[in-house]
Amino acid sequence: MSEKRMWLRGLEYGCPGAMTQVEFYTALWGLTEVARSNDAVFFRATGPEFYILALHERPWRGIVRINLGVADRAGVDALHASLSAKGVPILDAPRELTTPGGGYGFEFLDPDRRVFRLSADVARHADVADAPDRPRKPSHIVLNTVDMERMVAFLTDALGFKVSDWSEDVMTFLRCNADHHSIALVRADRNSVNHMAFEMPSIDAYMRGIGRMRTGGYPVNWGPGRHGPGNNPFAYYAGPSGFVIEYTAEVQQIDEATHQPQVWPRTPEKSDLWMTAGPPSRQMRTAMAGDPDPGWKG
Ligand SMILES: [Fe+2]
CATH class of the missing domain: 3.10.180.10 (2,3-Dihydroxybiphenyl 1,2-Dioxygenase, domain 1)
Structure with a gap:
């Protein structure tokens, strides 16, 4: 190919x-x-x-x-x-x-x-223009999995993803282009959706989105903060169905010639670079655990 x-x-x-x-x-x-x-x-x-x-x-x-x-x-x-x-x-x-x-x-x-x-060959919109406070594209999805090694092997061997970084032995961040991660995996007791992140075109747009959500009755459930792996700002919300969604921006762009995957420690100063967010609440952890995914039944 x-x-x-x-x-x-x-x-x-x-x-x-x-x-x-x-x-x-x-x-x-x-x-x-x-x-x-x-x-x-x-x-x-x-x-x-x-x-x-x-x-x-x-x-x-x-x-x-x-x-x-x-x-x-x-x-x-x-x-x-x-x-x-x-x-x-x-x-x-x-x-x-x-x-x-x-x-x-x-x-x-x-x-x-x-x-x-x-x-x-999916149709693409021609009226493309960044807005000052709205998502531009999906950034990444995070999946909980009962067998992280098996999923990492599948994404790398079958689909050509590359490992960008790890968060101790709990998370693996995988890329399929210059974005630090398009899919990340969390070692879990179930297969489920952890969250989906939406890329804002700038840090200012990210903050404006947080402001619009706050004004609309949705204060940030976890954040604002900046992750270590991927260096991306985060603001997490449990949406109407409990599905967790995230505003992010400025995701690290990987230089294939120089990038070396590293294991990030899950310490406060490495997982919350601004030290503004603190750890996720019990409610947010529960929302991120999701419901056990039924999977394809045929
Ligand atoms: Fe995320």
């Missing part, structure tokens, strides 16, 4: 009451509704990605699909061939997609039975 660029398109999340959350995700969080069906609503940010978050009406809370972008159809076909050869469970052959924005892609299961989709 000549073109190896990959990126996180976004997350599709299932929860009860999905359709009632549109006001929160638009007026408060700063996304824009771009499409809806009978049981799902799709949101974009200010960047070109057609949608970065979808909420699906489901009786449980968890992942419906994780979307990764690749450069072109040949890249989709090449990954389909290589994943098939590795024995990865493939749900469908590459095909024209019927989700908003269309495109060409296929789905497969990770070792924890989450559904991933790799796609190319």
Whole structure:
């Protein structure tokens, strides 16, 4: 495969009451509704990605699909061939997609039975302009996993991710482009969604987002602070369904020629560089643990 660029398109999340959350995700969080069906609503940010978050009406809370972008159809076909050869469970052959924005892609299961989709040729928005207080793109998703080594091996061997850093033996940060991490894993007693982070175009936009949320009745649940690994500012919220969302900005850009992964200690001064946030509350830890993900059932 000549073109190896990959990126996180976004997350599709299932929860009860999905359709009632549109006001929160638009007026408060700063996304824009771009499409809806009978049981799902799709949101974009200010960047070109057609949608970065979808909420699906489901009786449980968890992942419906994780979307990764690749450069072109040949890249989709090449990954389909290589994943098939590795024995990865493939749900469908590459095909024209019927989700908003269309495109060409296929789905497969990770070792924890989450559904991933790799796609190319999804429509891109032309009206792209950073806003002073709204998310530009998905930054990263963090997944709780019962077998971190198995997930790290899968993401690196099968999808070509690279380890950027570790947080002791509790977290692994993985990149698929210059962003320090697009996926991070947390060693846990269940497979579930920990959180999704949205990239603000600047530190000022990050603070303005925090201000809009505060004015709207959502003070920060954890933050503001700045993480050690990735050097990114964070402000975490438990959203309407309990799904944890984060504003971030200024995520470290990796220089492949010089970067050396390191193990970060989980000390206050290394995990909260500004020393403004303190540790997460019990309520935030519970929200980040999520509900055990049902995984793909067929
Ligand atoms: Fe995060």
